[in-house]
Amino acid sequence: GSIDSTIRCWDCRSRRPDPVQILDEAKDGVSSVKVSDHEILSGSVDGRVRRYDLRAGQLYSDYVGSPITSVCFSKDGQCALAASLDSTLRLLDKETGELLGEYTGHRSKAYRLDCVLSEQDTHVGSASEDGHVYFWDLVEGSLALSLAVGRGVVQSLSFHPTLPCLLAATEGQVQLWREESFQPQGDAA
Numbered sequence: 001g002s003i004d005s006t007i008r009c010w011d012c013r014s015r016r017p018d019p020v021q022i023l024d025e026a027k028d029g030v031s032s033v034k035v036s037d038h039e040i041l042s043g044s045v046d047g048r049v050r051r052y053d054l055r056a057g058q059l060y061s062d063y064v065g066s067p068i069t070s071v072c073f074s075k076d077g078q079c080a081l082a083a084s085l086d087s088t089l090r091l092l093d094k095e096t097g098e099l100l101g102e103y104t105g106h107r108s109k110a111y112r113l114d115c116v117l118s119e120q121d122t123h124v125g126s127a128s129e130d131g132h133v134y135f136w137d138l139v140e141g142s143l144a145l146s147l148a149v150g151r152g153v154v155q156s157l158s159f160h161p162t163l164p165c166l167l168a169a170t171e172g173q174v175q176l177w178r179e180e181s182f183q184p185q186g187d188a189a
Helices: none
Strands: 007-009 021-023 030-035 039-044 048-053 058-063 068-073 079-084 088-093 099-104 115-117 123-127 132-137 143-148 154-159 165-170 173-178 183-185
Touching: 007 039, 039 068, 039 079, 048 068, 048 079, 068 115, 079 115, 088 123, 099 123, 115 154, 123 154, 132 154
Parallel strands: 030 068
Antiparallel strands: 007 021, 030 039, 039 048, 048 058, 068 079, 079 088, 088 099, 115 123, 123 132, 132 143, 154 165, 165 173, 173 183
């Protein structure tokens, strides 16, 4: 995904420098791209979440309105989560685009911040400009945890695919947190 409003796909086996496909439907920069075995999910500054179904050759687009900073698939493959610059996370039904949930309480106004789903799809998480990582119960939408990570912007988050572990990047460092009430692991330096 690129600031030039395109998503470019390369064939890694051929090692050719030219992309095999260019997806140019976005009207503004592409801020986030996630790939599954047969789909490409993207978020754009134009306020749209786009899902390209490569097997069916179909494009699905959902308008959120505010610039999208991050997107991700749920582990069960049924939903897409989108973070935007209006300090809101939105859980969308992947097939219909129906809004299943909205999550607020974090601050996201100026930076590209990550959103995540926990390893069992039970919680929605977001980085925040206030030095915290926020988690909401996926179904109830209630705030479950506000994790103080640092004083500056927490920009990047990544959940382990099968274990209750979270990586968070802030202030020039990466921190590993485990779910036992999310205690930091290892040396914090």
